[in-house]
Amino acid sequence: MHIRIPILVAALLGAGFCTTATAADIGSCVQSLRGRALAAGIDATTFDTHVAGVVADPSLLELLDRQPEFTTPIWDYMAGLVDEERVADGRAMLQTHADTLSRVEAAYGVDPATVVAVWGVESDYGDVFGKRPLLTSLTTLSCMGRRQGFFRGELLETLRxxxxxxxxxxxxxxxxxxxxxxxxxxxxxxxxxxxxxxxDGRRDLVDSVPDALASTANYLKRSGWRSGQPWGHEVRLPDRFDTAVSGRTSRRPLSYWSGRGVARVDGQAFAVPGNTQAALLLPAGRQGPAFLVFKNFDAIYSYNAAESYALAIAHLSDRLRGYGPFVASWPTDDPGLSRAERRELQTLLLARGHDIGEVDGIIGSASRAAIEAEQVRLELQPADGRAGQRILRALRDAGVQPAAPSDG
Structure with missing residues (x-):
């Protein structure tokens, strides 16, 4: 049958996107996918029903290199993911799903706080799944941009x-x-x-919380999770400590670190034997918080290979256990904002006449432009549109005043 996926190639090229697809050959790409799918056991009806009518989404190509865990300063990343809202909601989920989580721990050996922390970071406990149809995204990325081979495999799995x-x-x-x-x-x-x-006979990660939580625990177990061990600890380094030995893959026995004066910030003893392999993590350099991490940190890291991501889940799990925030401060004079603070910032921007859309805690291009305008007006440097504590405090102090008229 004829398969048509219209693509605005000229718009893509004008925006500077890199793609190997053109208007002439996208049809052949999809026909090739159809052949692969049928050879892999996908029936023709399934493929034709769910792929034939897909309209490609060119906006996806820009996102390939803009993952926030790699592009956002870690103090901003952590402030938005591990805030008091997410901690409170996570503690409520621990109670609501206590029976399921207990059975999950018995089956897979992963404690409830860790499983719920993954849930909280990944989808805000089921509130934010994402809105993009998988079949549209994966068909587009199977024919355009880089890593097409990877996404073709994911498309076939989706059809399965x-x-x-x-x-x-x-x-x-x-x-x-x-x-x-x-x-x-x-x-x-x-x-x-x-x-x-x-x-119920189905593996349903969308409508079944038990399936989702157990599947997460199964993932961590298969990634080497060790029951009863911590992910790591925040530590204090002695003066003139040689940080050249830091790095997640630079593992040494715990006794190596403690013998060189590395100690927990809370003064307690390490909760694992001295021969346990550990690595020193300095996500913001020597002046920021420091951590000794163990095998369980690597298991979390495998879920999405970014240290800031793994640290967010690890820290949220500790907060769910009742521990406090990190002791050391991030090396910045403009710390990040929680989601509640981001909404407050947007409310202040709206009150000053900036058309930024709804108050949702998501700092998009309209919010950044409004922030930059206010930074200029308030003589805050740099005027970079960044949503941080400095602009929030300045707007609080300034009160509600209309924005300066636009030159246009």
Whole structure:
């Protein structure tokens, strides 16, 4: 059958996107995908029903190199992910799902706080799954941009999920890259790791919280999780400590670190034997918080290979256990904002006449432009549109005043 996926190639090239697809050959790309799918056991009806009508989404190509865990300063990243709202909501989820989490721990050996922390960071406990249809995203990325081979594999796995009846196609919405469900599994991870924990005969990470939480614990277990051990500890370094030995993959016995004066910031003894392998993590350099991390940190890291991401989950899990914020401060004079503070900032910008859309705590281009305008007006340097404590305090102090008229 004829398969048509219209693409605004000229718009893509004008925006500076790199793609190997053109208007002439996108059809052949999809036909090639159809052949691969049928050879991999996807029936023709499934492919034609769910891929033939897909309209490519060129905006995805810009997102390939803009993942926040790699581009956002860690103090901003952590402030938004581990705030008092997420801690309070997570503690409520620990109570609401206590029975399920207890059974999950018995089955997979991963404690409830860690599982719930992954849930909180990945989807805000099921509130934010993402809005992009997986079949649209993965078809687009299978034919355009870099890493096409990877995304073609994910597209085939998505079609297998639909064909199996585990999750309906219209429920498969998620991130731009294809992650979906309560704990944002990629389709290939779903195939390998997802479990039917509620016993209904389907592995459903969208509508079944038990399936999602158990699948997350299964992932961590298979990634080397060690029951009863901590992910790590915030530590204090002695003066003139040689930080050249730091790095997540530079593992040494705990006795090596303690013998050189590295100690927990709370003064307590390390909760693992001296021969336990540990690495020194300095996510913001020598002047920021320091951590000794163990095998369980690596298990979290494997979920999404970014140290800031793993640290956010690890720290949130500690907060859910009742521990406090990090002791050391981040090396910045303009710390990040919690989600509540971001909403407050947006409210202040609206009150000053800036048209930034709704107050949602998401600092997009309109909010950044308004911040930059206020930074200029208030003579704050640099005027870079960054949402931090400095501009929030300045607007609080300034009170509600109309924005300066635009030159245009």
């Amino acid at each position: 999920i639909v064909q199996s009846g585990d999750v309906a196609a219209d429920k498969l919405v998620g991130s731009w890259a294809g992650a979906f469900g309560h704990t944002q599994f990629m389709p290939s991870t779903y195939r390998r790791i997802a479990v039917d924990f509620d016993g």
